Amino acid sequence: MNRMDQLKSEYKNIEIPEELDFIVDKAIKEVKTELEGESKAKGEKELEKEAGNEIGRKRKMKLRKKLLAAAAIAVIFIGSINASSTVANAMEKIPVVGELVKVLTFREFTFNEDTFNANIKVPVIDGLENIDLQNTINQKYYEENKALYEEFMKDIEKLKEAGGGHLGVDSGYIIKTDNDQILSIGRYVVNTVGSSSTTMQYDTIDKKNEILVTLPSLFINESYQERISENIKEQMLKEMSNDSDKVYWVKEGDIEPFVSIKLNQDFYINDIGQLVISFDKYVVAPGYMGVVEFVIPTEVIEDLLVSSEYIR
């Protein structure tokens, strides 16, 4: 196998790109952040009890540090925005049907330096009479975007230390539905480093009753979780058999086949009153499939709905 040996040495000499470490760290960090998010949802307190006092203390220390950092970043964040010429576009109005309740671009932040690009749009909801709800949502949007900016600046520093590279973050929002009753806003974050990852989060607001619609609140009990999951599996298999370019991780033997949606899975309600379930990139399909959505036929879940007010 002399020729094979030659080929092997070619293989061994494949050049290792300088971005490798960064990509590997980034992938690891992404999973860690997600797992942290999941355990946070379990309830911080419960975790502290589980882990014992020692870790509880560390956690508090960490939190304190985080708060300090957040305060420092807030100054930079606001400072940078105001120094940027794009502030001229801030408060740019997005046309909406319901004149009272609307979504505005509160702040737009762009950062361009050689190979580092960021474009972050912070949405803000305006016109709700329920001020508490409005403030809660807007505060959330602001905090999240601030954190995103903080993360981006940290990544740039790390990358510069590692000898440079490309880094981009693009965040903004899409109004999925805006009719007399429903306002569904999707906020996306696209991170680009050689590969890109996309996350999508939705908020659905009942404009008439001024409440935030959650997935569990739509149904009489938790059996929707299984019902919707089964329907999504059927849709995945059908799509794959119709189009060989489509791949979902759903079959037995896949590394981590899709089993079930989460109770608070990301969703929105489309303009004709159908429930749409959304999955982030990489969650149920290979990266090239991007963010995937499934429209759940209303007849599938009809008998489990609290009312036909939102979903028809």
Next chain:
Amino acid sequence: MEKNERFKFVEGHILANKEAFYKTAYSYVKNKENALDILHDSIYKALKSVDTLQNKEYVKTWFYRILVNTAIDFLRKNKKLTVMEDEILEFHAEAVEDHYTDLDLEKALDLLPPPYRTIIVLKYFEDLTLTEIAHTLDENLSTIKTRLYSALKKLRVEMEMKEEHYE
């Protein structure tokens, strides 16, 4: 194994072997960006599913399985793109020849269907045993042996055809 311990273990395995994994990914797509993309997807996928790793001893084949499947998924999606890249490669073939000591074999290897190519890469480049390869690809040992022999046979055929063509 606790989940945390398992996560740390897999993370350690990835960090210790990242260069080998990158090369494996590269051998499928032949360019930096796509290889990084595949590696990123694989690491993400692996760490998200550390629960499926039953036994620490299997971490090597377990991760290769994820990596190979991700790479093949990618190739399946980008079939047309690969064809185009080959054309470009051919166009520049003479210039490239200096760098590839054995372009014919290299190209012959590229022409192998992905499952066969995987066996060659894992066996001859990554030094996995046939048993490990069988475990990675979730096939029995005799299937792997059969495929290895037909892959080698196919490689020889491709190479012969090339030689005739050039002479």
